[in-house]
Amino acid sequence: MLPYNIDHVAIAVRDLDAALADLKEQYGTEPLSREVIESQGVEEAMVPVGASYIQVLQPLGPETPVGRFVEKRGEGLHHIAFSVPDIEAAIEHLESTGVRLIDHEPRVGGGGNRIAFVHPSAFAGTLVELVELVEEPT
Ligand code: CO
Numbered sequence: 001m002l003p004y005n006i007d008h009v010a011i012a013v014r015d016l017d018a019a020l021a022d023l024k025e026q027y028g029t030e031p032l033s034r035e036v037i038e039s040q041g042v043e044e045a046m047v048p049v050g051a052s053y054i055q056v057l058q059p060l061g062p063e064t065p066v067g068r069f070v071e072k073r074g075e076g077l078h079h080i081a082f083s084v085p086d087i088e089a090a091i092e093h094l095e096s097t098g099v100r101l102i103d104h105e106p107r108v109g110g111g112g113n114r115i116a117f118v119h120p121s122a123f124a125g126t127l128v129e130l131v132e133l134v135e136e137p138t
Contacts, residue, residue, distance in 0.1 A: 001093040003082030007131045008046065008053040012066050012078040016043055016058035023047055023054065031056075037110055042066050044110055055081070055110075079117070079127035087114050087132035094118060106132065 013019040016034075023029045031045040032053075041064025047054040057078055059067035069078060084090040087106045094101060099122035109115035111134070118128040 001084065001086075001090050003084050003090075003130075005083040006052045007081040007083040007129075007133070008055040009080050010044075010055040010057055010078040010129075011076065012057045012059070012070050013075050014058065014070060016045060016056055019056050019058075020045055020047070023056070029054070033111065035110055036060070039107075040065070040109070046110065077126075079129050081115075081129035081131050084130050084132055087116060087130050090130050090132075091116055094122075099123075106130075 011019070020031055027049075029047045029049060031047045034043070034045040036043045038060070041060045042057045043060060044058075045056045047056060057066050059065075059070060061067050062071060066078065091101065091104060091106070095104070100119035101116065101122075102119050103116035106114040106116050109129075109131070113134050114132040116130045118130065120127045122128065
């Protein structure tokens with residue numbers, strides 16, 4: 001069940017364009033993709049850094065999970081995502097350890113990947129996302 005990569009580190013922001021401009025100016029990075037994910041209430045951009053990404057998340061409104069996060073805690077680290085080879089096996093393993101999961105079944109996330117979230121109470125107050133990629137990284 002060992003994750004084989006940090007797929008992405010997600011940062012919640014109020015203004016996606018401004019955040020992407022900051023990343024470009026400071027690190028010379030540019031987003032590889034950008035999409036609105038209505039089911040999660042976010043617009044997200046994936047900015048490659050080595051074999052991983054920074055996922056920049058802007059809430060679509062204040063009454064979304066990321067909108068409430070930004071209202072309460074301000075901009076900043078929202079979650080980390082581990083790539084796993086088999087998301088069902090990862091979920092089953094985590095269930096066997098007794099931790100609280102947000103998703104007991106995978107759902108479809110950005111890029112069509114299969115994802116599931118683990119409650120922040122499981123590990124140091126940090127929201128963890130499991131990702132099974134539909135395409136292996138090249
Ligand atoms: Co994510």
